Amino acid sequence: MADLSTQYLGLTLNNPLVASSSPLTGSVDSALRLQEAGIAALVMPSLFEEKILQEHALLDRFLDEQSLGHGEAQSFRPLPQGFRSTEEQYADQLHALKQALEIPVIASLNGITTGGWLECAQQLVAAGADALELNAWHIPHNPEDSAAVVEQRYIDITRAVAAQVQVPVTVKLGTQFSAPLHLVRALGAAGARGVSLFNRFYQPEIDLDTLDIRPRLELSSPAEARLRIRWAALLHGHSDCQIAVTGGFHGTTETVQALLAGADVVQLCSVLLQQGPEAARTVLQALSLWLETHDYASVNQLRGSLSARHAPSTGDYSRGNYIDVLDRYTPPDSVRF
């Protein structure tokens, strides 16, 4: 049987399948089902900067109002007994997962500023996080901000998180950067040990009846995996950061393609939400079978063997492929031009 074991963020994983951040990775019950189905590590749902800051602001106001009241107010217990802050609740949830699971648990911080909220990273490590994933999704809506300014924001927050903790830090990135490979190298220099390619963006939708602007969440389709596979292939061998891919990985085909391109791990989310945690088992079994039928002894042997450096032609992941694909297009018979 082929050896599926994989190194990721200093952790030895049984195989390259990781459950990415989602509601499934937050509860002990579903996390146990993921582990049972063969998932090798999980990333918890994110702890959001906005939620922490909002709670801090509320508490400040609450305590402030008490101190403006009667003198005796000082002796009142200012917070309800048993109060747990957002960070503490997250750490409790993490602790419960660690107690129940054998697989590594990666905590997820989600925010865009380098403020004091990042100190909670230490709490998460104390609660048992094996690594931290930082999702610093930022929409560059300010026309004064250059690409360099936007990238610096990612570098600064990565450095700030990495400085807080001893465990490996990985950064979940979006697709929209001018020079993604250069940025990943800079993130590595700032302390990141990995990157996760790529965040899926949920675009707001304008409701034509009410003229409301509403959030809209659609799960992914396997076609989205190709963008991640291309960038994993282009990045492989150009940075010390390990590569996770996320977005559109539903089955064995995309999984094997990502590993061939150079991904260290493949993160699953939509397929698990659609089909249940057990979908991971099907992917793993088919991955094993694929390796055996194609005479690969291990995932390591396969990894990166079709990255940009090893691709048959230098243009395969860049303009060559682009020109080729346009030239090959044939319209359906019903459409003539």
Ligand SMILES: Cc1cc2nc3c(=O)[nH]c(=O)nc-3n(C[C@H](O)[C@H](O)[C@H](O)COP(=O)(O)O)c2cc1C
């Ligand atoms: C319901 C839902 C909740 C999610 N929550 C988070 C989150 O808290 N933090 C995060 O970084 N990504 C979150 N994601 C993104 C996923 O981790 C994943 O990166 C994305 O869905 C792409 O993978 P997929 O195509 O397999 O769904 C969430 C996705 C879904 C569908």
